[in-house]
Amino acid sequence: MKQLIAKRLSLVVFVLFGVTLLTFLLSHVIPGDPAQMMVGQRANEETLREVRHQLGLDQPIWVQYFTYLKGLLAGDFGLSIRTQKPVIDDLLTFFPATFELVFFAFLLALIVGIPIGILSAVRKDTGWDHAGRIFSIAGVSTPVFWSGLVGILLCYKILGILPSGGRLDLNVAAPTKITGLYVLDSILTGNWAALKNSLWHLILPTIVLSYAQLAVISRQVRASMLEVLGQEYIRTALANGISGAVLLFRYALRNALIPTVTVVGLSFGSLLGGAVVTETIFGWPGMGKYVVDSIAFLDFPAIMGFTFIIAVGYVVINLLVDLTYYLLNPQIRQ
Numbered sequence: 001m002k003q004l005i006a007k008r009l010s011l012v013v014f015v016l017f018g019v020t021l022l023t024f025l026l027s028h029v030i031p032g033d034p035a036q037m038m039v040g041q042r043a044n045e046e047t048l049r050e051v052r053h054q055l056g057l058d059q060p061i062w063v064q065y066f067t068y069l070k071g072l073l074a075g076d077f078g079l080s081i082r083t084q085k086p087v088i089d090d091l092l093t094f095f096p097a098t099f100e101l102v103f104f105a106f107l108l109a110l111i112v113g114i115p116i117g118i119l120s121a122v123r124k125d126t127g128w129d130h131a132g133r134i135f136s137i138a139g140v141s142t143p144v145f146w147s148g149l150v151g152i153l154l155c156y157k158i159l160g161i162l163p164s165g166g167r168l169d170l171n172v173a174a175p176t177k178i179t180g181l182y183v184l185d186s187i188l189t190g191n192w193a194a195l196k197n198s199l200w201h202l203i204l205p206t207i208v209l210s211y212a213q214l215a216v217i218s219r220q221v222r223a224s225m226l227e228v229l230g231q232e233y234i235r236t237a238l239a240n241g242i243s244g245a246v247l248l249f250r251y252a253l254r255n256a257l258i259p260t261v262t263v264v265g266l267s268f269g270s271l272l273g274g275a276v277v278t279e280t281i282f283g284w285p286g287m288g289k290y291v292v293d294s295i296a297f298l299d300f301p302a303i304m305g306f307t308f309i310i311a312v313g314y315v316v317i318n319l320l321v322d323l324t325y326y327l328l329n330p331q332i333r334q
Contacts, residue, residue: 096180117221139215
């Protein structure tokens with residue numbers, strides 16, 4: 001396992017370097033002048049030159065990149081052009097909201113997606129299987145922005161059973177900040193009113209965000225389960241009198257989860273990226289909404305900082321997927 005971790009970590013440097021280079025170049029190819037956005041259209045040329053000098057935008061692009069890279073190695077993501085605060089401080093402020101939403105969406109995708117996949121495989125070509133496949137295809141095909149708007153229209157406007165956005169109602173005080181996760185902080189501080197309200201606000205965006213990944217997971221579990229259930233050792237186990245439940249969960253499901261782990265890991269990364277749209281629709285004060293506002297303002301440091309965080313998340317997830325392979329498949333350890 002140590003060799004596996006060392007090998008994967010040795011590749012992390014190259015991956016993250018490529019991400020920083022690509023995002024930096026793309027952000028500077030986009031037409032527009034961040035300094036002009038910052039000072040306004042009526043600023044004179046002298047003020048504009050001074051702001052460009054302060055931001056380092058008057059330097060050659062390769063000098064700007066190495067300055068950015070040097071700061072990144074020191075944990076400095078630069079200064080946000082829009083908020084005039086260090087980008088790392090902004091990201092740390094908004095990250096808990098995003099993580100809380102993504103965590104519950106990921107949990108829902110696993111809790112619902114895996115059983116649907118198992119049921120579809122066990123009841124192949126029955127009504128349960130057809131219903132599961134229709135549900136999965138609809139999830140993969142439905143854009144997040146559309147399902148979000150429909151969810152708000154139905155659950156908030158028509159039925160009035162769920163809030164339309166935000167983390168809390170305006171008349172509910174946020175719990176004392178410990179982690180920034182409202183649900184966890186409410187439990188730790190005993191603020192049950194905030195706990196109930198924060199969970200209530202999580203329901204609709206969690207369902208919308210998780211639906212597409214839930215569908216992907218259920219389809220993968222179904223395909224893996226069908227492949228495993230057709231193996232000789234499964235039929236041999238049935239002939240030897242092993243009960244269906246033991247066979248299904250102890251032998252078939254464990255082997256079926258090996259290829260599913262990759263999809264599950266990538267799903268978590270996709271949820272982080274998909275949170276951008278979901279947070280914008282529901283007014284969720286997380287990193288997604290932060291980066292959307294930054295894009296509109298041509299805030300390059302904020303955009304690159306967000307992209308770097310997502311890239312690090314994908315790298316960590318891939319490492320965890322490899323370690324899970326190691327634990328689930330004994331052949332890898334040989």
